[in-house]
Amino acid sequence: MKSVATLLGLDHGGERYAYVAQAGARGPVSASRAADRWVATTCGYCSVGCGMLVGVRDGRAVAVEGDARHPVNRGRLCPKGLSEHHMLDVDGRLTTPFVDGRPARWDAALDRTVEGFKRLIDEHGPGSVAMLSTGQLVTEEFYTLGKLVRLGMGLRHYDGNTTLCMASAVAGYKQSFGTDGPPGCYEDFELADVVVLWGANIADNHPLLAPRVLNGEGRVIVIDPRVTKTAMIADVHLPVRPRGDVALLNGIIRVLLDEGLADAGALQRTADGVPALLAQLDSWTVERAAAESGIDVDTLVSTAREIGRAERCVFAWTMGVNHSVQGTQTVTLLNTLALLTGNVGRPGAAPFSITGQSNAMGTRETGFTASMPGYRAYDDPRARDELAALWGVSPDRLPRERGHAYPDIIDGVVAGEIKGLWIIATNPIVSYPDREVLERALRGLELLVVQDGFDTPTTRLADVVLPAGIWGEKDGTFTNSERRVSRVRAAVSPPGEACADFGIFLAMAERWGCADELFAGWTEPRDAFEEWRRVSAGRPCDYSGITYERIDAAGGVQWPCPEGADVPVGGTARLYTDGRYNRPGGRAAVFAVEPVPISDAPRADFPLLLNTGRTVEHWHTRTKTGRIPILEGLAPEAWVEIHPDDAADLGVGSGDIVRVESSRGAIDRIRARVTSIVRRGEVFVPFHWDEACANRLTVAEFDPISREPNYKQCAVKVTAVTPARRRRPGRTRVRR
Numbered sequence: 001m002k003s004v005a006t007l008l009g010l011d012h013g014g015e016r017y018a019y020v021a022q023a024g025a026r027g028p029v030s031a032s033r034a035a036d037r038w039v040a041t042t043c044g045y046c047s048v049g050c051g052m053l054v055g056v057r058d059g060r061a062v063a064v065e066g067d068a069r070h071p072v073n074r075g076r077l078c079p080k081g082l083s084e085h086h087m088l089d090v091d092g093r094l095t096t097p098f099v100d101g102r103p104a105r106w107d108a109a110l111d112r113t114v115e116g117f118k119r120l121i122d123e124h125g126p127g128s129v130a131m132l133s134t135g136q137l138v139t140e141e142f143y144t145l146g147k148l149v150r151l152g153m154g155l156r157h158y159d160g161n162t163t164l165c166m167a168s169a170v171a172g173y174k175q176s177f178g179t180d181g182p183p184g185c186y187e188d189f190e191l192a193d194v195v196v197l198w199g200a201n202i203a204d205n206h207p208l209l210a211p212r213v214l215n216g217e218g219r220v221i222v223i224d225p226r227v228t229k230t231a232m233i234a235d236v237h238l239p240v241r242p243r244g245d246v247a248l249l250n251g252i253i254r255v256l257l258d259e260g261l262a263d264a265g266a267l268q269r270t271a272d273g274v275p276a277l278l279a280q281l282d283s284w285t286v287e288r289a290a291a292e293s294g295i296d297v298d299t300l301v302s303t304a305r306e307i308g309r310a311e312r313c314v315f316a317w318t319m320g321v322n323h324s325v326q327g328t329q330t331v332t333l334l335n336t337l338a339l340l341t342g343n344v345g346r347p348g349a350a351p352f353s354i355t356g357q358s359n360a361m362g363t364r365e366t367g368f369t370a371s372m373p374g375y376r377a378y379d380d381p382r383a384r385d386e387l388a389a390l391w392g393v394s395p396d397r398l399p400r401e402r403g404h405a406y407p408d409i410i411d412g413v414v415a416g417e418i419k420g421l422w423i424i425a426t427n428p429i430v431s432y433p434d435r436e437v438l439e440r441a442l443r444g445l446e447l448l449v450v451q452d453g454f455d456t457p458t459t460r461l462a463d464v465v466l467p468a469g470i471w472g473e474k475d476g477t478f479t480n481s482e483r484r485v486s487r488v489r490a491a492v493s494p495p496g497e498a499c500a501d502f503g504i505f506l507a508m509a510e511r512w513g514c515a516d517e518l519f520a521g522w523t524e525p526r527d528a529f530e531e532w533r534r535v536s537a538g539r540p541c542d543y544s545g546i547t548y549e550r551i552d553a554a555g556g557v558q559w560p561c562p563e564g565a566d567v568p569v570g571g572t573a574r575l576y577t578d579g580r581y582n583r584p585g586g587r588a589a590v591f592a593v594e595p596v597p598i599s600d601a602p603r604a605d606f607p608l609l610l611n612t613g614r615t616v617e618h619w620h621t622r623t624k625t626g627r628i629p630i631l632e633g634l635a636p637e638a639w640v641e642i643h644p645d646d647a648a649d650l651g652v653g654s655g656d657i658v659r660v661e662s663s664r665g666a667i668d669r670i671r672a673r674v675t676s677i678v679r680r681g682e683v684f685v686p687f688h689w690d691e692a693c694a695n696r697l698t699v700a701e702f703d704p705i706s707r708e709p710n711y712k713q714c715a716v717k718v719t720a721v722t723p724a725r726r727r728r729p730g731r732t733r734v735r736r
C-alpha cells in the first residue's frame with residue numbers, strides 16, 4: 001500500500017492512469033531528444049514545484065528530465081512535467097500583438113491600451129478600469145505588476161484567478177493565525193502518523209506529492225465524495241456528502257473533546273474564541289454529525305480517535321474545501337482541529353493548504369490583492385508607513401482597501417461600472433462560473449486587453465492582445481506550497497514578437513509615465529527580486545536572506561529567511577514553532593461554524609448534483625496540455641461520471657453521448673462514463689474543455705469572506721443524446 005508502484009496503473013474504470021517516472025529511468029536518448037545544454041528550472045504547472053532540466057538544441061527545447069538533486073521531487077516528474085517542453089513549440093502560440101483582431105505592432109498595441117485606459121480613468125475615475133491576473137507568473141513579475149497597477153496606474157480593482165482557487169485558504173489562515181502562509185512542509189507528509197487529505201485528489205493534481213505521502217509510515221485518510229485515485233491509495237476513504245465537511249469536522253471535534261483526546265483548557269490558553277466554539281458544539285451530537293455528513297457514527301468515531309491518538313497529524317486540503325460558499329469557515333475549522341490536537345508547528349504536524357498553480361504563493365506574497373506586498377494589511381497604519389518609506393512615496397499613495405475581488409469585478413463589468421479590463425495569464429471564459437453571463441459581460445466592455453502566450457477563447461474576445469513569453473522563455477522565481485522559492489530559467493526565446501510579461505510591464509510603465517518613479521534602472525527580473533528582498537524584510541514572508549545564488553546552492557529556499565539570521569541554507573521548514581501566531585498577543589483564533597445548505601440543490605427538474613474538478617493529464621483550460629499530442633492521446637475528450645443506478649434510470653450506457661444541463665446553461669454533447677467512482681445522485685465533469693465547458697453549468701455563488709466560487713455543487717439533469725445501446729438489445733442491425 002505504501003509504495004510508489006501503487007500509483008502505477010491504478011484501475012479507474014478502464015481508463016488510463018497517473019504514473020510517476022523514476023529518476024534516471026529515461027532509457028536510451030533518442031536523437032530527437034539529444035541536447036546541447038541543460039537548463040535547470042522549476043515545473044510551470046502545479047504548486048508541487050518539481051525541479052527539472054530542460055534540454056536545448058539549436059535554440060529549441062527538445063527534452064525535459066526530473067532534477068535528481070531537487071529536494072521536492074528527487075528526479076521524478078508527472079506526465080505534464082515530462083512533456084512540458086512540447087508546449088513551447090506548438091501551433092496556437094501568439095507571436096504578434098493584435099488590435100481589433102488584426103496583427104499589429106507593439107507600439108500600436110501599447111498605445112491603444114494606455115490611451116484607452118487613461119481615457120476611461122479621466123472620464124469615469126480609477127474604478128472604471130480593473131485588472132485580473134493569475135498564479136502563473138514569476139514572483140518578480142507579480143511584484144512589478146502590483147506596483148504598476150496600484151501605484152503607477154492608480155487602479156483600485158486588482159485581483160486574479162487565485163480568488164477562484166486559494167482565497168479561502170488565505171482568508172482562513174488569516175482568521176486563525178493572523179497572516180497567510182502554509183505552516184508546514186512536504187517532509188511533514190512523510191513524518192506524520194496520520195495524513196488526512198481533505199477534498200484533495202493529489203494522485204491527479206499534485207502527483208509528486210503522492211510519493212512523499214506514500215514514503216512515510218503514516219496512515220492516509222481521504223475525505224472526498226468521489227472514489228478518486230487518491231482515495232484508492234488511501235487506508236481509509238470517507239465518502240463525505242458534498243459540503244458535509246463542516247458537519248464531519250464538528251463531529252470529529254466533539255468526539256475528541258468527549259473522549260478526552262483533546263484539551264479545550266490548553267487551547268484556551270493560546271487561542272481566542274474557545275468558549276463560543278464549545279457552546280456551539282453542544283448542539284453537535286455525533287449522531288447529528290453522522291447524519292449531516294453522510295459518514296456513519298462508527299467510522300466518524302474511529303476517524304476522530306485515529307486523529308486524536310496520533311502523535312503527529314497533517315491535515316491537508318485543496319479545492320474540495322476551498323471551492324465552497326463556506327470555504328473560509330471550513331478552513332478555520334481545519335485549523336481549529338489542528339490547534340486543538342497540537343498539530344501546528346511541529347515536525348509531521350500541520351494544517352496544510354496545498355496550493356494550486358506553480359506560483360499562486362508568489363502573488364499572495366508580493367501582490368496587491370488580499371493585502372499589500374509582504375502581507376501588509378491595507379488598514380495597518382504602521383505597515384503602510386513602512387511600505388511607503390521603503391518606496392519613497394507618501395502613505396496616501398497606497399490604496400486604503402483591497403478593492404473588488406474577482407466576482408465583484410465581474411459584477412462591476414455586468415453593471416457597466418467597469419468599462420476597461422486587463423486580463424493577464426488567465427482564461428475566464430472557460431474557468432469562471434456561469435459562462436454565459438461572463439461572456440456577455442466581457443463583450444460589453446469598452447476596452448478588453450488580454451495578455452497570454454496562446455490563442456484562447458478569452459483572447460478571441462479582446463480588443464488588444466499582448467503576446468507573452470511563457471514558462472521556458474522567462475527568468476524569475478516560483479514559490480511552491482511549502483513556501484520554497486525556486487529558480488525559473490529561460491531555456492529558449494519567446495516566439496516571434498512575443499515578450500516575457502516582465503518586459504511588457506516595463507514597457508507599459510514607460511508609456512504610462514511611471515517607469516522613472518517606480519522602476520528606475522530596472523532591466524531584468526533580478527532587479528525586482530532585489531527590491532522585493534528589501535520590501536519583504538521583517539515580514540512573515542521574509543526573503544531578505546534569499547539570493548538567486550543561495551537558491552541554486554540549496555535547490556530552493558523556504559521563507560521566512562531573514563538576512564543574517566541563523567537559518568539553515570534551505571530556509572525555514574515550519575512556521576509557528578514557538579507557538580506564537582501573527583494575531584494580537586501572539587494568540588491564534590478558533591471559530592464556531594454551522595453548515596449552510598447547498599443553495600442550488602437537486603430537485604425534480606434538475607435531480608443530480610454536479611461536482612467539477614481535474615484529471616492528471618490536463619492543465620486547467622488546456623491552452624497548454626490540449627496542444628501536446630501525448631497528453632491529448634491519454635485524455636482526448638471530456639466526460640461525465642454517472643453512477644450505474646442513475647445511468648440505468650436514464651437509460652444511459654458507458655460511452656454514450658449525453659447532454660448535461662443546469663438552470664444556467666448546458667453541455668450539449670459529452671461522453672458518459674458509468675462508474676461507481678461517484679455516489680448515486682451525483683455526477684462529475686472535469687472543467688478542462690472549452691467545447692464541453694463545465695462552467696456553462698456552474699452557479700455564480702461565492703464565499704462571502706474570500707469571494708471564492710462554489711464550483712463543486714450545483715443541480716443538473718442528464719439526458720441521453722445518442723440512443724442508449726443497452727435499451728435496445730433486440731434491435732441489432734443485420735446486414736443482408
Ligand SMILES: Nc1nc2c(c(=O)[nH]1)N[C@H]1C(S)=C(S)[C@@H](COP(=O)(O)OP(=O)(O)OC[C@H]3O[C@@H](n4cnc5c(=O)[nH]c(N)nc54)[C@H](O)[C@@H]3O)O[C@H]1N2
Pocket residue numbers: 046047165198199200201202204205206223224225226228240241242243244245318319320321355356357611612613614615616617618619620712
Ligand atoms: N493535472 C492537474 N493538476 C493540477 C491542476 C490541473 O488543472 N490539472 N490544477 C492545479 C490547481 S490550480 C489546483 S487549485 C489544484 C486542485 O487540486 P484538487 O483540489 O485536488 O482538485 P479538484 O479536482 O478540483 O478537487 C479535489 C476534490 O474535491 C472533491 N470534492 C468535491 N466536493 C467536495 C466536498 O464537498 N467535500 C470534500 N471533502 N471534497 C469535495 C472532488 O471530488 C475532488 O476529488 O490542482 C493543481 N494541479
Ligand SMILES: Nc1nc2c(c(=O)[nH]1)N[C@H]1C(S)=C(S)[C@@H](COP(=O)(O)OP(=O)(O)OC[C@H]3O[C@@H](n4cnc5c(=O)[nH]c(N)nc54)[C@H](O)[C@@H]3O)O[C@H]1N2
Pocket residue numbers: 134136137161162164165166319323356357424425426427428430431432451452453454456468469470471501612613614619620621622623624687694695698711
Ligand atoms: N468548474 C470549475 N471551474 C474552475 C475550477 C474547478 O475546479 N471547477 N478550478 C478553478 C481554479 S482552482 C483555477 S486556479 C482556475 C484556473 O483557471 P485559468 O487561470 O483560467 O486557467 P489556465 O488555463 O491556467 O489559464 C491561464 C492562462 O494563462 C496563459 N499563460 C500561461 N503562462 C503564461 C505566462 O507566463 N504569461 C501569460 N501572459 N500568460 C500565460 C495560458 O495560456 C492560459 O490561457 O480555474 C478555476 N475554475
Ligand code: SF4
Pocket residue numbers: 043044045046047048049050073076077078079080081082206207208209
Ligand atoms: S507534480 Fe506538478 S510540479 Fe511536479 S512535474 Fe507534475 S505538474 Fe510539474
Ligand SMILES: [Mo]
Pocket residue numbers: 164165166356357
Ligand atoms: Mo487553482
